[in-house]
Structures are given as structure tokens and as C-alpha cells.
Amino acid sequence: MKSILHSKAIALLILLCCFYSAHSQSRPLNGNLKDVKGDALTGATVLIKGTADGTTSDANGNFQLNIPKDGTSLLISYLGYKTKEVAVGAVENQISIILEDDAALLDEVVVIGFGSIRKANVTSAISSVSEKDLEDLVVAGADQALQGKVAGVTVNNNSGQPGAGISVRVRGITSTNGNEPLYVIDGVPILSERRSIEHNQLGGQAGQSVQSPLASLNPNDIESIDILKDASAQAIYGALAANGVVIINTKKGKAGKGKIGYDTYVGYQTIQKKLDLLDLRQYAGYYNSLIPEINNSGSGHLDSIDEFKNPSVLGGGTDWQDAIFQTGKIQSHQLSFSGGSGKTTYYTSLNYFDQTGIVIGSAFKRYSGRISLDHEVRSWLNVGMNTNLSQSNQRITLTDGSDAVIGIGLYNSPAAPVRSFDGEYATTASIQGNSFGNPKNPVALAELRDVRNVQSKVLGNVYGDIKFLKHFTLRNEFNYDFNVTQNKAFQPLVRNEQTGIVVLSPSRLIEERGLGLYWAFKTYLTFEKSMGKHWVNALIGHEAQESNYDQLIASRQNLVLNLESLNAGEGGTTQSITAGKYPWAMESYFGRVNYAYNDKYSLSASIRRDGSSSFGKNNKYGYFPAASVGWTISNEPFFNESKMISYAKLRLGVGSVGNSSTSGNNLYNTNIRLFSTAPFGAGGIPSNVGNPDLSWESVVTQNAGLDVTLFNKIAEVSVDVYKKVSTNMILQTQLPVYSGLGTDWNDINSPTTNAGEMRNTGIDIALRTYNISRNDFSWRSSVVFSHYKNELVALNDPTASLRGYKEYGNAILVTNTYAGGPVGTFFGFVDDGLFRTQAELDAATYTVDQNGVAVKYIQGLEVGENPVTGTYLGDVRYKDVNGDGRIDDKDLTVIGDPNPDFTYGISNTFTYKDFDLSLFFQGSQGADILNYTLRSTESSFNPYLNQQATVLDRYTADNIDGSLPRYNQWHNNNRRVSSRMVEDGSYFRIQNISLGYNLPRTLLNRVNISNLKIYATVQNLYTFTKYSGYDPELGSFNNNIRYMNVDDGHYPNPRTWTIGANVAF
Known part of the structure; x- marks a missing residue:
């Protein structure tokens, strides 16, 4: 024992001696860090080269460090400045170091459409999302990745359905005629027609069918995304840019040794919450x-x-x-190859993406491949090509509406089984002969209805660049987008053989075939030259483009033996065939000049002339000018003394863009609807009334922006305020009934005219901070804030409005957009509480029918009844808004606004040695939601329908203080769309948490792997909200702004857990 202690004591003594010896061989060094202006640099990292020993500078730029006695070299690094190596001699005890700006930050390239320029010369409102920002995100489309990442861009999932469309709004709502931005992928605009099968024929407004325009593009192939937010940047795209422009550049090969990459993730998805229904x-x-x-x-x-x-x-x-929700699965696998010699570079990838949704029956699958080649033929000639091939298969579960999967699942009785004892689908009508509500089985609807959207797509371009006279480049480019759509909706006739009750009826098959072809020829000449303090970039070009979409829809019902064939209809059964052609062409000339002087003053001016086939000869051409200026204040001599602000730039811009999103078929009576089974024989009628004087929508934007870098580049702030006015909005005219014209699908459509004006004003704020930047640890943050105020300023007819209805036959009004208000406002009665006393009943305001006659419902109650109005204790009291002593349609008023007060996103990224952790939070404040499902699940009008648990607190004789109306079987006064159904849709969401680990290179080199990262991610972890429904993020039903934030069985966004790996060889 003593021997062991003695040995330990000797070892400890040796260790102490070594420590003392090492310490005695070092000496203190005092230093000071400043920039070229003489300002102290706080928090800079100072390291002894070749070691992990170091320190950071204090508030005055001072630091102290023990260095080897014989001298050493120091490495000094600071965000926004060039890393500097400084030798320290053997006798130096004091040192002063000056760091130079890293000009590369201002040399960062920003894509501006038909070219790119240095970030320092940008004068417009442009935001960028880098490849780094897209890492570890589990999304089917790149548009989802923009949510909460870009100030001024509001992104909502219209549905949690796999592959579903995304609502992307750049600076508010521009038009009632479509608000999605123009997506440009490697110079190719996404314009080929996308039309989805009419699922209304399978049961009302039962499902969303609009697929994301980026569903065919693999997000892993994206290198950068640039969003042009104001017209001074958008005007180069003219009539296509009214709703903003999203420019996507994909990855390209780089000269050098070939690389092989494999990226994969797998995971599962669950519903975020369940509603509290009665068991x-x-x-x-x-x-x-x-x-x-x-x-x-x-x-x-x-x-x-x-x-x-x-x-x-x-x-x-x-x-x-x-029964209707499940655990979904998601997986993605990508294999990529890139590299090249000095003259040829290449990038190619293959991707497989597969997702099963959280609602049974829903799924999305995509196969895609990409090829990018660039070759230097001569020193003056470069050629290249980009091609993306994909096929996507989306299986849609119809969830929205009272006749769809989620709607029926919410109110079906818990007494009804999913299947009967013999394994057949049970129905709610098969229990003791009681109907128990809707006999449809939601599980049967999801599993037996086969609704698919299949798209095959080839998109790309071929180009050649000719350089001459040193400063000129001529580009010739051919774009193509070939799109084949194969959609179908099949519903079999299903009958429970034991009870004879029909589960699904009738049998019906709808098939659509669509062929879209878009092509464009572009030729543009670019001149760029720096002349002393002057820099000029000029562009002039021509573009011709054409799009054709041919569509054929056929349907048949009452199919023999449930055969999935259009030829299997029984005799005399209904059948229809609809064909359509949707041609469009545009020819354009455009030009732009960018100028900068001495990195202080910048100017950009552009103009585009578009000629479109969508308009008649009197309005065929549109002119879209724009101009913007920038002043880099921080480069002025008087700014040298600023301690807090290291960079400041003011931007001002104004510009005009257009909207031509209307078919040329609206000009004339070109569409004919044919009838083969009319009472008086076959015939046809026009399906529309043309308007040859139809003209462009025009959108003029004014923008003022300020870019500031603070505290020696620790923080970067961009603030933009804007005003955007849309005039000559293209709308379908609402004419009197006696005209014989209407706006419904089976009407002879009234003419399309230029009939309105809309205005958006707002502010965008983006903040990026570099909180800590050390050798082994870093922390950076970003915050984006977006606010817009929308107003429909005027309609040509001051009494007209744009209305949104629910239920089959447009039975129930839910939204009303009118002059002076925002788009999509909820419209209904004001709920003024319940009638709780006889005195209140006796004073009740009349409820009248459509003829103005007082409504009276004789139900035999002797007490608690107003004999004139037919109302009872526990009924809803509606507010007499106009004070005329009666409750009728004149009391309908605004009861909510689906537009948010503001949206925001907060990101934090931490790195520690080989670990990285990212936290992303996203939210919306102030938007209202119309919870339409409450008409069925909280209204107590049918004893056989299940309800939410809240009905246990309904008004009864024993519960006169109940919060919900009494049970009321025969009339729907208590079910009217009212303020009771409007809820606060504000939310704060933990959107994404990702933890990654990069394996050490020393380990990877042994197995010839250059990089290996493993990570785990959770998305939609938790949502803080007061909304009682599944999900406060609703978007717009089928991207229709008249149905923003209307929840009628909305497919909720899932919570997603994944693990993944990125491997490079």
C-alpha cells in the first residue's frame, strides 16, 4: 500500500515540475485590435498558431495572452474582416494589430434576373436563401422551405396532404386573379398549365387538388433562392411578375476531382393534436x-x-x-455526381422521395433526375444545358367539407364500428335501425375512393455564351417545359351485403388527360465594365415564348361491376366529355442599366415591353418601367467617426409590373358548350361572353429600404417599407339575374373586365446577428418580420362584392370582399350571447325569411318561447346590426379578418467543434380563423351525430349558464355562420430543431470519405395557439383567396421526426 502511495506521489511531483517548467517557458503578451478606421474590435479571436490556446479582445480591443518565450505566430479572426497571421518576436511584450475589411462580403453575388451583380450594387428589395439555409429541412418542395426565412414573404401550407400546394404571398395580396409568384428555375419560368380534376363531383367541396408548382423539383438540387420583392427588381419580367419573382438556381459542377454524394433521411409523421370529442x-x-x-x-x-x-x-x-389518422412515413434518397476538368464541368443527381400522409389513403411519391453540363468550347464561347426529369404520383384523400373524410370522422357516432363482424365496412345506419347521422364510413371513403394526380415533367434549357470585345457577352437560350398530366377519381359502389345499406354511391369514374408544352427563345446582350471609380452593367434583349395546354376530361357513373373503365357504364347512364385548349403566347423586348460610382452611389433602370395573346389588338402591348437608386452613406467621408454603424445604405425604388393571368379565350365567344342529351336534340351554347377590350392588370410599387451593419459587423439589419397598388384588376362581371349570365360553373359566364383597384402597404424587417464567433464555438441568429395591410380600394360597381360560399350549390355565405375592406373577410351574423331570461325573449328581434316574413317554429313548448319570433331560452341572440328591428341578410357584417397583423421567423444556429444545432421558430399574429366545422360538431341539432365535448356545457333547464346554445332539432338559426365560429388564429410554432454531427476527417480519411454528417430533425414539434381546431396554419382552400383561413376539415400539418446522413466521397 505504501509502495503505491509512494509511486503516485513521485508521479504527481514530476507532473508539477513539468507544469512549472512549461509555465516558466511562457511570457505574457498584451495587444490591441483595431480596424482601418481606428475603431476597437470587440470579441475578436486571438489564437496561438497550431494550438487551441487563445483569448478574445475586450470592449476596447485589448487582449492578454501567454505565449512561448521564444516567440510565436498569432492568428486573429473577426467576423467581416480578413483573418490575419502576425509573427511575435522573442522580445515583444506589446503589439498593435489592424484588421482589414473582408471585401468578399460585399462581393457576394445576388441574382437579379437575366444576370447577377455584386450585393454592394443592389438598389432593389431582394432577399436570398442559401444552400446552407435549406440544410436538414424535410420538405417535398422548395416553397415550403421559404416559410419564416424571408421578410415580406408569407408562406402557408394549404393542406398537410403530401405534395399539396403552398400559398406563397410576396408582400400581401396583389389580385383576386391569382397571387402565386413567378418561379424561375435556372432561367426557365414555370408557366405550363396545371389543372386538377374536379373533385366536387365526388361530394361537394371535398378536397384540395392543387399541387405545388415546385413538387417536381428536388430541394437537394437547389444552390440558392433569390426573391425579387419590389417592382424595381421585378420589372425585367414585366407582365409575369405582378406577384413577385422567386429565382431558383440549381447546383452545378466545379472543376476538380470528381465527387460522389449520397444524401438520405427517413422518418415518421404524426398528427400534432386530437380534438376532444365525446367518447x-x-x-x-x-x-x-x-x-x-x-x-x-x-x-x-x-x-x-x-x-x-x-x-x-x-x-x-x-x-x-x-381510425382516419395514422402514422405516416417519409423517406428521401439522393445520389449525386459532380466534378469536371478545366473546360467541362458536370453535375447530375437521382432522387427518390416517398411520403405517406397522416390521413389514411393519402400519399406522394416522386422520382427525379437532374443533369447540368457546362463546356468551354473556345476562350470566347461557352455552352451548357440543364435538364430536370421527374414523375410525381399524388394520391389525394378528400378531407375538406361535411361530406369528406375528416368532416364525417368528426361527427360520426362512437357507437358505430369501422367494420362489421364479417369484415365489411360498417355504416352508422346499421345500429338497431337507427340512422346515426350520415351513413357514410370515413374509412371507406379514404380507402375506396382512388383520387390521383400524376405528372410527368421535363424542364430545362440549352444555352450558349459568346464573349467579344472584352466586355460584351451575348447569350442565346432555349427554354422548355413539357408536362403530361394523368388524373383520375374513381368511386366504386359499395354495399354492406349483410344489411344491404349502401356505403358508397354511385359508382363514378372521372379521368383527365392534359398535355402542356412551354418553350421560349431568349437572346440578350450584356455589357459590363469598371472604369476607375465607375462601374456599368447594361443589358438589352428579346424573348419569345409560347404555352399550349390541351385538356380532355371524361366521366361516367353507374359502372357495370364497378369496373374502372369509361366504357363500363350501364345503359342510359350519365356520361360527359369535356375538351379544352388553352394557348398563350408573348413576345417581349427588355433592357436594363446598372451603374455605380465609387461604391457610394448606385442606379438601376429597366423597361420591358410585352405583347400578349391574352388581349385584343387595342391592348395587346404593355410597358413596364422601373428605376431605383442606392446611397452607401457609410462610404462618405463624414461617416468615418461612427462607432456603432460600420455600414449603411439607403435604397429608393419605383416600378411597374403587370398581370396577364387570363386566357385569350376571354376576349371572344370562343368557348362552346355542347349538349347531346338536350330535350330538343343536340345543340350548343356559348359558355362565355367575350370582351375584346380586356386589358392588363397593372401593379405599381414604391419602396424605401435601409441596410445597416452594426457593432463592427456583429449585426446586419434591413428595413423596407412599401406601397403596392394594383389597378385594372381582371374580374368577372356580376350582372343581374335577368341577364341570363352568371359566374357559376354551369352558367353562361358573364364577361371578364378590368373592374377594380387593390392596395397593399407594409414593412419588412430582417435582422442577422453573429453573437459569438470563436475557434470551436459559434452562435448566429436571424429574425424576419413581415407586416402588410391589404385593401380592395374600389370596384367599378360600388354595390358589387366578391363572395365565397360553402356547401353544395353555394348555399352558405362565408366570406365577402368589398370595396374598403381587405380580401377574404369573414361575413356573418354577430353572436350577442344566448337568450337566458323570459324578458330577453319577449324583447327578441324578429328573424325573417327571404320574403321578409317573421320566422315562427311551432314546437309545442309552453314556456320559454317568444310566440312571434319562434325563439326559445338557450337560443343564440343575433345582433340587429342595422337597427331595423329584424334579423335578416341586411344584418350580415364583417365578423373576422383572415389576414395576419404580422408574421415572423426566428432562427438560431450553434456550432461546437464537430456538432451543430439549429433552432427555428415561426409564427403568425392577428389572423382570424372561421372554424366552419363547429356548425356540425358544436351545434346540437341531430341526436345521431357526435359532438365535441364542449356540448356538455350547452344550455339546458338545469344549466342555464351553459356556454353553448340549447339542442335545437328543426331549424338552423343556431347554426348560422356567426362570430361564434370565428377564433383567434395567432400561433407560435417550434418549426424545426436539428442536431448534427460531422465525423472527424482523420477518421474518414481511412475509408476514403471526404465528409460524413449525421443528423436528427423534428419539425412542427409544438404549436402554441388558442385555436381549438387541429392546426391554425390553414392557407387557402385550393389557393383561392376567398377561402383563406376557412377550416372545414382542413388536413392538418404533421409533426415529423427524421434521421439522416450526408456522405461525400
Whole structure:
């Protein structure tokens, strides 16, 4: 024992001696760090070269460090400055160091359309998203990756359906005629027509079918995204740019040794929350409580059910939410090859993406490949090509509406099973002969209805660059986008053989074939030259483009033996064939000049002339000018003394762009609807009334921006304020009924005219901070803030408005857009509480029908009734808005606004040695939601329908303080669209958390791997919100702005857990 202690003591003594020896061989060094202006650099990293020993400078730029006695070299690094190596001699004890600006930050290239310029010369409102910003995001399309990343861009998922469309709004709502931005992929605009099958024929407004325009593009192939937000930047795209421009550049090969990359992730998805519906015990008690209410009221008769007599002994029954929601799976695999010699570079990739949704029956699958080649033929000639091939297959589960999967699942009785004992689909009508609401089984709807959207696509370009006279480059480019659509919707006739009850009816097949072809020829000449303090970049060009979309839709119902064939219809069954051609062409001339002087003053001016086939000869051409200026204040001599601001630039811009998103078929009576089964024989009628004087929509934007870098480049701030005015909006005219013209699908459509003006004003703020930047640890943050205010300023007819309806036949008004208000405002009655006393009933305002006659419902109640109005204790009291003593359509008013007060995103990224952690939060404040599902699940009007648990607090004789209306079977006054259905849609979401680890290179070199990163990610981890529905992020039904934030069984966004790896060889 003593021997062991003695040995340890000797070892400790040796260690102390070594430490003392090492310490005695070092000496202190005092230093000071400044920039070229003489300002102290705070927080700079000072390291002894070849070691991990170091320190940071204090608030005055001073530092102290123990260095080897014989001298050494120091490495000094600071964000925004060039890293500097300084030798320290053996006798130096004090040192002063000056760091130079890293000009590369200002030399960062920004894509501006038909070219690119240095960031320092940008005068417009342009935001960029880098490849780094897209890392570790699990998204099917790149548009999803923009959410919360770009100030001024509002992104919402229209549906959690795999592959579904995304609502992207650049600076508010520009038009009632489409608001999605123009996407440009490697110079190719996405213009080929996309039309989706009419799922209304399978049951009302039952499903969203608009697919994301970027669904065919693999996000892993993207190198950068630039968003042109104001017209001074957008005007170079003229009539296509009214809603903003999103320019996507894909990865290209780089000269050098070839690289092989494999990127993969796998994961699963779950629903974020479930609604609190009545289970079987609660439902049985609820049902039993309705028996005396119904039987004593004279409004009907409700039989008791033996199984319900003692609810406490019952189980939970069928949880229809568990039946229709599932754990989804997601996976992505990509293999890429890149490299090249001195003259030829290449990049190619193959990708497989597969996602099954959280609602049964929904799925999305994509196969894609990409090839990019660049070759220097001569020193003056470069040629290249980009081609993207893809096929996507989307299986759609129709969820929206009372006749769809989620809607039916919410109100189906927990007493009904999913399947009967023989394994067949059960129905809610098969229990003791009671109807129990809708006999449709939501599981059967999801599994048996086969609704698919299949798209095959080839997109790309071929180009050649000719350089001459040193400063000139002539580019000739051919773009193409070939798109084949194969859609179908099949519903079989399904009958429960045991009970004979029909589960699905009728059998129906709808098939669509679409062929879209877009091509464009572009020729443009660029001149760029620096002359002392002057820099000039000039562009002039011509573009001719054409798009053709041919569509054929055929349908048939009552199919023999449920055969999935259009030839299998029974005799005399309904069949229809619809064909359409949608041609469009445009010829354009454009030019632009960018100028900068001494890195202080910048100017940009552009103009584009578009001639479109969408308009008649009197309005065929549109002119879209723009101009912007920039003043880099920080480069002025008087700015040298600033301690806080190291860079400041002011930007001012104004410009005009257009919107031509209308078919040339609107000019004339070119569309004919044919009938082969009319009573008086075959014939045809025009489907529209033309307007040859139709003209362009015009959008003029004014923008003022300020870019500031603070505290020696620790923080970067960009603030933009703007005003955007849309005039000559293209709208379908609303004419009197006696004209015989309308706007419904089966009407002879009234003419399309220029009939309105819209205005958006707002502010965008982007903040990026570099909080800590040390050798082994860094922390950077970013915050984006977006606010816009939208107003429909005027319509040509001051009494007209744009209305949005729900239910089959446009039965129920939900939104109304009128002059003086924002787009998509919710319209309904104002809920003024419940009638709780007889005095309130006696003073009740009349409710009248469409003829102005007082509504009276005789239900046999002796007390609690107003004999004139037919209202009872516990009914909803609606506010008499116009004060005329009656409740009618004149009391309909604004009850909510779906537009947010502001949206925001917050990112934090940490790195520690080989680990990285990213946290992303995203939210929206102030938007209202119309929770339309409450008409079915919180209105107590049918004893056989399940309800939310909140109905247990409805008004009854024993619960006169109940928060919800009484049970009311025969009339729908309590179910009117009202302010009771409007909820606060504000939310704060933990959007993405990603933890990654880069394996050490020393380990990877042994197995010939250059890089290997493994990571784990969770998306939509938790949402803080007051909204009672599944998900406060709703977007717009089928991207229609008239249905923003209307929840009628919206497919919720899933929570996603993934693990992945990036490998490079």
C-alpha cells in the first residue's frame, strides 16, 4: 500500500515540475485590435498558431495572452474582416494589430434576373436563401422551405396532404386573379398549365387538388433562392411578375476531382393534436339527455337504446380520429455526381422521395433526375444545358367539407364500428335501425375512393455564351417545359351485403388527360465594365415564348361491376366529355442599366415591353418601367467617426409590373358548350361572353429600404417599407339575374373586365446577428418580420362584392370582399350571447325569411318561447346590426379578418467543434380563423351525430349558464355562420430543431470519405395557439383567396421526426 502511495506521489511531483517548467517557458503578451478606421474590435479571436490556446479582445480591443518565450505566430479572426497571421518576436511584450475589411462580403453575388451583380450594387428589395439555409429541412418542395426565412414573404401550407400546394404571398395580396409568384428555375419560368380534376363531383367541396408548382423539383438540387420583392427588381419580367419573382438556381459542377454524394433521411409523421370529442360513454349520456328534450318539445320522437341505459359500463367506443389518422412515413434518397476538368464541368443527381400522409389513403411519391453540363468550347464561347426529369404520383384523400373524410370522422357516432363482424365496412345506419347521422364510413371513403394526380415533367434549357470585345457577352437560350398530366377519381359502389345499406354511391369514374408544352427563345446582350471609380452593367434583349395546354376530361357513373373503365357504364347512364385548349403566347423586348460610382452611389433602370395573346389588338402591348437608386452613406467621408454603424445604405425604388393571368379565350365567344342529351336534340351554347377590350392588370410599387451593419459587423439589419397598388384588376362581371349570365360553373359566364383597384402597404424587417464567433464555438441568429395591410380600394360597381360560399350549390355565405375592406373577410351574423331570461325573449328581434316574413317554429313548448319570433331560452341572440328591428341578410357584417397583423421567423444556429444545432421558430399574429366545422360538431341539432365535448356545457333547464346554445332539432338559426365560429388564429410554432454531427476527417480519411454528417430533425414539434381546431396554419382552400383561413376539415400539418446522413466521397 505504501509502495503505491509512494509511486503516485513521485508521479504527481514530476507532473508539477513539468507544469512549472512549461509555465516558466511562457511570457505574457498584451495587444490591441483595431480596424482601418481606428475603431476597437470587440470579441475578436486571438489564437496561438497550431494550438487551441487563445483569448478574445475586450470592449476596447485589448487582449492578454501567454505565449512561448521564444516567440510565436498569432492568428486573429473577426467576423467581416480578413483573418490575419502576425509573427511575435522573442522580445515583444506589446503589439498593435489592424484588421482589414473582408471585401468578399460585399462581393457576394445576388441574382437579379437575366444576370447577377455584386450585393454592394443592389438598389432593389431582394432577399436570398442559401444552400446552407435549406440544410436538414424535410420538405417535398422548395416553397415550403421559404416559410419564416424571408421578410415580406408569407408562406402557408394549404393542406398537410403530401405534395399539396403552398400559398406563397410576396408582400400581401396583389389580385383576386391569382397571387402565386413567378418561379424561375435556372432561367426557365414555370408557366405550363396545371389543372386538377374536379373533385366536387365526388361530394361537394371535398378536397384540395392543387399541387405545388415546385413538387417536381428536388430541394437537394437547389444552390440558392433569390426573391425579387419590389417592382424595381421585378420589372425585367414585366407582365409575369405582378406577384413577385422567386429565382431558383440549381447546383452545378466545379472543376476538380470528381465527387460522389449520397444524401438520405427517413422518418415518421404524426398528427400534432386530437380534438376532444365525446367518447361512447359521454355520447350515450348526451343521447339520453336529449330524449326528454325532443319528446317533450313536440319536435319529434327519439327512442331509447338499451345499450345506452347505463353509460358508465360502456367502453370508449370507436375513436374515429384514430381510425382516419395514422402514422405516416417519409423517406428521401439522393445520389449525386459532380466534378469536371478545366473546360467541362458536370453535375447530375437521382432522387427518390416517398411520403405517406397522416390521413389514411393519402400519399406522394416522386422520382427525379437532374443533369447540368457546362463546356468551354473556345476562350470566347461557352455552352451548357440543364435538364430536370421527374414523375410525381399524388394520391389525394378528400378531407375538406361535411361530406369528406375528416368532416364525417368528426361527427360520426362512437357507437358505430369501422367494420362489421364479417369484415365489411360498417355504416352508422346499421345500429338497431337507427340512422346515426350520415351513413357514410370515413374509412371507406379514404380507402375506396382512388383520387390521383400524376405528372410527368421535363424542364430545362440549352444555352450558349459568346464573349467579344472584352466586355460584351451575348447569350442565346432555349427554354422548355413539357408536362403530361394523368388524373383520375374513381368511386366504386359499395354495399354492406349483410344489411344491404349502401356505403358508397354511385359508382363514378372521372379521368383527365392534359398535355402542356412551354418553350421560349431568349437572346440578350450584356455589357459590363469598371472604369476607375465607375462601374456599368447594361443589358438589352428579346424573348419569345409560347404555352399550349390541351385538356380532355371524361366521366361516367353507374359502372357495370364497378369496373374502372369509361366504357363500363350501364345503359342510359350519365356520361360527359369535356375538351379544352388553352394557348398563350408573348413576345417581349427588355433592357436594363446598372451603374455605380465609387461604391457610394448606385442606379438601376429597366423597361420591358410585352405583347400578349391574352388581349385584343387595342391592348395587346404593355410597358413596364422601373428605376431605383442606392446611397452607401457609410462610404462618405463624414461617416468615418461612427462607432456603432460600420455600414449603411439607403435604397429608393419605383416600378411597374403587370398581370396577364387570363386566357385569350376571354376576349371572344370562343368557348362552346355542347349538349347531346338536350330535350330538343343536340345543340350548343356559348359558355362565355367575350370582351375584346380586356386589358392588363397593372401593379405599381414604391419602396424605401435601409441596410445597416452594426457593432463592427456583429449585426446586419434591413428595413423596407412599401406601397403596392394594383389597378385594372381582371374580374368577372356580376350582372343581374335577368341577364341570363352568371359566374357559376354551369352558367353562361358573364364577361371578364378590368373592374377594380387593390392596395397593399407594409414593412419588412430582417435582422442577422453573429453573437459569438470563436475557434470551436459559434452562435448566429436571424429574425424576419413581415407586416402588410391589404385593401380592395374600389370596384367599378360600388354595390358589387366578391363572395365565397360553402356547401353544395353555394348555399352558405362565408366570406365577402368589398370595396374598403381587405380580401377574404369573414361575413356573418354577430353572436350577442344566448337568450337566458323570459324578458330577453319577449324583447327578441324578429328573424325573417327571404320574403321578409317573421320566422315562427311551432314546437309545442309552453314556456320559454317568444310566440312571434319562434325563439326559445338557450337560443343564440343575433345582433340587429342595422337597427331595423329584424334579423335578416341586411344584418350580415364583417365578423373576422383572415389576414395576419404580422408574421415572423426566428432562427438560431450553434456550432461546437464537430456538432451543430439549429433552432427555428415561426409564427403568425392577428389572423382570424372561421372554424366552419363547429356548425356540425358544436351545434346540437341531430341526436345521431357526435359532438365535441364542449356540448356538455350547452344550455339546458338545469344549466342555464351553459356556454353553448340549447339542442335545437328543426331549424338552423343556431347554426348560422356567426362570430361564434370565428377564433383567434395567432400561433407560435417550434418549426424545426436539428442536431448534427460531422465525423472527424482523420477518421474518414481511412475509408476514403471526404465528409460524413449525421443528423436528427423534428419539425412542427409544438404549436402554441388558442385555436381549438387541429392546426391554425390553414392557407387557402385550393389557393383561392376567398377561402383563406376557412377550416372545414382542413388536413392538418404533421409533426415529423427524421434521421439522416450526408456522405461525400
